[in-house]
Amino acid sequence: MRAMIAKRKSTENGHHNMRSFLDLPSEIRHRIYKAAGLVVGMNLRLTPRRDDTINLRLTPRRDDTGYFGFQPSAESLCITSNLLQTCKAIIPEVASLVYSQNTLVVVHEHVRFGLEFLRCLSPQQCSALTNLVVQLHLEAPVLGDDFTELEPTPPLDSALVASWQAAARHILSHTRPQTLNLRLFCDTGVGDTTAAVLQPLRDFPGVLKDCELQLHHEKNNNQARALAFDAATRAKGFDPDLRAQPFRFFDLPAEIRRRILEYSDLVTPFKEVYWSASRGFRIATALIRCGRDECDTQLHRGCHFLFCEPLNSLGAGYVCCRRRSAYSSRCQCWVAPRGPFSASRSLYEESLQVLYSCNRIIVVPSKGLRSCLLPDGVRKRLDASKFITRHMWPDVLHNLRTIEFVLPAFDAAYAPVSDELYYSDFRFAIDHLKAYADEPKLSIVISITSPTSIKYGGADDMWIFRRFTGGDSVALRSYAQLLSCLKALQGMRCFFVHLEWARHWTAERAPDFNHLMYSKVNKMESWLEKMVMGQDYDSEAAGKSEPPSIWLCEIRNTLEHVRWRQLPEEQMLTHI
Known part of the structure; x- marks a missing residue:
């Protein structure tokens, strides 16, 4: 007490x-x-x-x-x-x-x-x-x-x-x-x-x-x-x-060297590398700046490699090593990896393996996503054929893991079905790819675009539906003939076909809007996939439901800029 x-x-x-x-x-x-x-x-x-x-x-x-x-x-x-x-x-x-x-x-x-x-x-x-x-x-x-x-x-x-x-x-x-x-x-x-x-x-x-x-x-x-x-x-x-002191990099085990290179700029922010015959290699970047918490989840995974700006930099400025001659330990912005390709022959070969195996290679038309294959009096090769036979060395083709071909739209009056040169040239390129690629580890994606829908902001979403299911079946026969060349690669890991238009992957798509259109397009995609891989092939089980490539996601963000500000299409992508 x-x-x-x-x-x-x-x-x-x-x-x-x-x-x-x-x-x-x-x-x-x-x-x-x-x-x-x-x-x-x-x-x-x-x-x-x-x-x-x-x-x-x-x-x-x-x-x-x-x-x-x-x-x-x-x-x-x-x-x-x-x-x-x-x-x-x-x-x-x-x-x-x-x-x-x-x-x-x-x-x-x-x-x-x-x-x-x-x-x-x-x-x-x-x-x-x-x-x-x-x-x-x-x-x-x-x-x-x-x-x-x-x-x-x-x-x-x-x-x-x-x-x-x-x-x-x-x-x-x-x-x-x-x-x-x-x-x-x-x-x-x-x-x-x-x-x-x-x-x-x-x-x-x-x-x-x-x-x-x-x-x-x-x-x-x-x-x-x-x-x-x-x-x-x-x-x-x-x-x-x-x-500055020399480091005996090749004294490390091959697995360790590989992991080190995978954490370098050889892997692009979105793990996608674009190529066209007219512009060469480039990477995709978001036209709209990072929105932090409001940023698209599909695009935000690459933002910290493209925009190193801290959240509270307004009024003070920030140091970016990619855009200025500077040093900052916080800047992680991606820069073109020229060093590994000029150091030695051995490092060059290992860097190529990482570059082509860790990134999705996307071959786009030289005239852009809104281009259309029209009779112009000059017979030209598809960019896909040029990439395989003219640009890629045979030993590099072995390193490819995922490659996507964005095919230009075919005009009903002039399609590869009426010109055997396009078909035979593409078939030769596929045979060349089969001879040198690691077929069991290879994935091929075919994207067929709708330039009318992309150009006019998706106002004509039924365009691609009428194109393939209406009286105009020439386009479908043309693509089927062209893709039949891929039957030679039936042993590849997976094969996907995407019939794309502007609003396909946007938030404006309602579950009950044009349900018949979406179901018909899915059936056409499945038919083309089974034509190549066999009737027992299930693309959904193989992973087709995964998010699309970044260029499709960017259509949603750049569409209004292209329509209202008349921006050139080149601003959708950034050169390496």
């Missing part, structure tokens, strides 16, 4: 001793600050106040901090400003939270003011910094602000370089090791000026947690890219020379 009474008195005395807000534990105070509306998780752009250009207290205006969903409310800014003007006991604590929970951005329009602001930070505030962006010198808009025009940038003179060096040394000398992420934009290329800008980073090796450097606004300056890698690597405490 006495123990309980003593404990109660001790508790009561503790409550009586807690007389002010500062008596609360620091964790509780921090939670109260944030619940009250303290600005956190924002990009705070350092700009001078209109009424006092030398006041360095952090009082960001509403139009100076972030954009869109990353812009704090006026109430949050007011609360933050008030907290920074309370008392000497609270101001340092709130300032440390502001510096540690937000990203400070020195914008190029007010770079001198921003650097002076950094120089005036106390050692305690410097140690609290976790994210810092410095737009020291820009020749083009930072990628996060590409939609805005770049205001004239003052020249990077010796005085500005000295100001940057003083601010950088002040920050780096007081920051806690491995806590600060620095993103520096300095589009000065390779030279003495850049060397002077990077000198503070070299003087404090191993201090930064991460370092992103952009040294040229163009993307093909290899010297600037190498210099950025060297400086950033040393600033993070690593030895960049380790990368």
